[in-house]
Amino acid sequence: MSTSSVSKGCFVFKPSAKKKQKTLGVEDYFIHGCEGTENSEQRFKLCQDLWDKMKTDTEVLQDELNRKILDSLLEFTRKCSSTFQRGADDWAARMRASEIPTAALVLGVNVPDHDMTFQSLSDLLQQSVTPHVASVQAKECGALKHLMQRVLERLMNTVVSVDEDDEEAEQTSTQLHKKGVHCSLSTLCDWYKTKTMKSNTDTPGKKRSSPVKDEHQQPPVVVIFKDLEAFNPRVLQDFVLICSRYVEHLPLMFIFGIATSPSTIQHMLPHSVSSLLCIELFQSLSCTQHLATVIDKLVLTPQFPFKLSGKVLQVLISIFLYHDFSVRNFIKGLQLALLEHFHSQPLSVLCCKKKEALVNVMQLSHQDLERVRQLPSFRRYVEKQEPQEQVNLLTDDTRIKEVCQKLIKSLRKYHKNYYPILRCLHTLTSSLPKYPLGKQIRELHILCLEKNVWENDEYQSAMQLLKMLAKDELVASLQRCAEILKPVKSKKMRNVLVQLEDLLAKFNQLDKASGETTANGEDISSPGKSLQKKTDLFQLQKTLLEMKESRRSKKMSQFEILRNEALEFIDGLVRCHLSPPESQTLSEVCYYSSSAVLRRHLNATPRTTIQTALSNPYHYLQNDSLRTEDGTVSNCAPDICIVYKLHLECGRLINLYDWLEAYATVVSAAEGKDPDSDDFGKVDEVKHARFIQAVSELEFLGFIKSTKQKTDHVARLTWGGC
Known part of the structure; x- marks a missing residue:
C-alpha cells in the first residue's frame, strides 16, 4: 500500500487479516544458536528437568x-x-x-x-x-x-x-x-x-460463651x-x-x-x-555457612550428573566472597553454568541419570559419535588400546557405542567413590594447624579438581602433621570417616569401611593391651630417670650419650606402627579415588569448564565496556561505515565517540574552545564539505549544541570534570587509551 500526497499528512491503514506472530518460548530461545540442533529439544528437556530438581532441593534446604x-x-x-x-x-x-x-x-x-x-x-x-x-x-x-x-x-x-x-x-x-x-x-x-x-462474631461454628474472651x-x-x-x-x-x-x-x-x-x-x-x-x-x-551447605548438597554429591570444573567453581566462589556474599546469586551462577553446558555441548545429552544415559548412547547419531571421537579424554583412551581396538573405535559406530556405555558406568562409579573419600580426607585435615589443605571442603575439592592432590606440597605437609597426631585424635578422626562411609552404597566403599573398622579394632586392642600392662605394675623406664639421681659431670655426659644412642636405635612403638599403617591406607585411598576428573574418559559430557564465559556474564566490567563502545563503536553498532583501523574513529561516528577520541589527545586540562574547534573540523569532514571552503570547520549553533551534549555525557560517565583552576577548561579524570 502506498499513498501519494502533495502535503504532509497522517494516513491510517487497517491491519490485514494475517496470523498473529507466534510468541517465542524458552525452548525456542534455547534452540536458537544451539550447538548441534539435531538433539537440542532433548537437551533442553534434560536441562529443565535437572534444574527443577536442583531448584526444589535448594528451596527445601533454604x-x-x-x-x-x-x-x-x-x-x-x-x-x-x-x-x-x-x-x-x-x-x-x-x-x-x-x-x-x-x-x-x-x-x-x-x-x-x-x-x-x-x-x-x-x-x-x-x-x-x-x-x-x-x-x-x-x-x-x-x-x-x-x-x-x-x-x-x-x-x-x-x-x-x-x-x-x-x-x-x-x-x-x-x-x-x-x-x-x-x-x-x-x-x-x-x-x-x-x-x-467482625472476625470474632462471624466465625462459623463458634459459640459466644465468653464475650470478654472474644473481645x-x-x-x-x-x-x-x-x-x-x-x-x-x-x-x-x-x-x-x-x-x-x-x-x-x-x-x-x-x-x-x-x-x-x-x-x-x-x-x-x-x-x-x-x-x-x-x-x-x-x-x-551466616552466609558462609549457608554457602557451605548449598555446595555440600548441590555440588559435592553424585546425585546430580552435572558438575563444575575447578576454574568455574573458583569463579562462582570468588564472586561470592569478593562481591556480594549472596547465596542466591551463587545459585543463579550455577543455573547459568548448567544452561550454558547443555546449550553449547551437544554431548550433554548423556548428562543425565545412568539408565537414561545408557539409552541415549545407543541413540547417538554418526555426527555425535564423531564428536565423541574428538573429545580429548576419549582420544587419550583410544591411544592406550591395542591397534585393532583403536581401528574399531575410530571406524565402527556399534563398537564405540558399546564402549561408551562402559565408560558412562565407570564415570558414575568414579563419582560415587570420589565424594566419600573427599569428605574423609577433609575430616582428617580440616583441624590441622594452618589448614594445609584448606579449612573448607570446597577448597580441598578445588585442589582435587585441578591436579593430583597427592603431588601438592600442602598434601605432604598434611601427611607429616597427621603422623604427629595423638592416639585419641587419630582414632576420633577415623571414627568420623567410618560414619561418612556407612551410608554409601558402593562395593568399593563397603570394602573400605570393613578395612577401616579393622584398623579401629586394632587401636582398641592396643588400648586394652596398654591397660593390662599398667595394671600388672610393669614400669616403663626411660633413660631420663637416671638424670634425677645425684651424679657428677662425667656420669652426666655418659648418660646423655646413652640417651642419644637409644633414640637412634629406638624401635617404633605398636601405636606408631599402627598409625603409619592407617595413614598409608588413607594415602592409598586418596591416590586411587581422588584423581582429577580430566583423567576420566567422557568427563566432558558432565563437566562445564568455560570459566571465561561465566565470568563475562556474571562479573561485568562496565569501564572496559564503555571504553570499547567509545573507542570502537563498530563493535556494538555493527555499521560498516564505522569500521576503521585500530586506534582511529570514523568521522561518521556518534558525537560522543568523536569527542572522546579528541579528549584522549589532550593533557590533564582541556581547553573547551580548542576542543570545540577540533570537533567542528571532524564533523565538517563527515558532512563532505570542501576543506578549502570558508565554512569548513566553522562552529554553528547546531554543532555547538551537539558538542555541549557530548561533553555533558562524558562528564556524566566520569571521564572529565569542571575545574576552578581555569574557567574555560575541564579536568581529565582518566589516562590511557582504549
Missing part, C-alpha cells in the same frame, strides 16, 4: 536453614500477641510506657538473599499468627507520608491517596485521605477494631522494615513517635531487617525514640 530463626520470630510474635490479649501487668506497663515490641533481625550483608527470607517470614506470620502484615522498603518510603501510605495500603488492602500540596498539615497531623475519607492511624485503629470484632482475640499488626539502614532516619523517627501514641489501642509490632550491626538502631534513632521500642535481637545463619 527453608531448613532459615527454620530456626523463623521459628524464633514466630514464637516472639505469638508471645507478644498472647500477652496483649491477656492484658498482663507487664504488657500494661509497656503500654503505659508506650513501648512497641520490636524484633531486630540481623541478616548479614548478603542483601540479595533478604527478600526470600522476608517473604518466608511474611507467609508464616500470615498463616499462623496474624493476617495483618505489611512489608516496606526504603526506596518506596522517601518521606513520612509515603511510609504511612504504604503501611496503610498493605494493611487495609485498599488504595490510599496523599495530598501532595499540604506539606505542613502532613508533617503536623500526618493525615491522609483514603478515597475522600479522613484517614490516619486513628482511622487504622477504627478499621482494626471493626475487623477484629481480646486481637492479632498483632506487624510492620516489616526490610532494609533499615537505607531508611531516612528522620522519617523513621517520626513514624515511631506517631505509632507510640496508638499502642494502647493498636497492638503494633516492628521487625527491623538489619544488614550490618544492631548498633544501627542506636545510630539512626536517638534515645528518646529508641526508648519507645522494646527490642529483642535475632541473629540469622
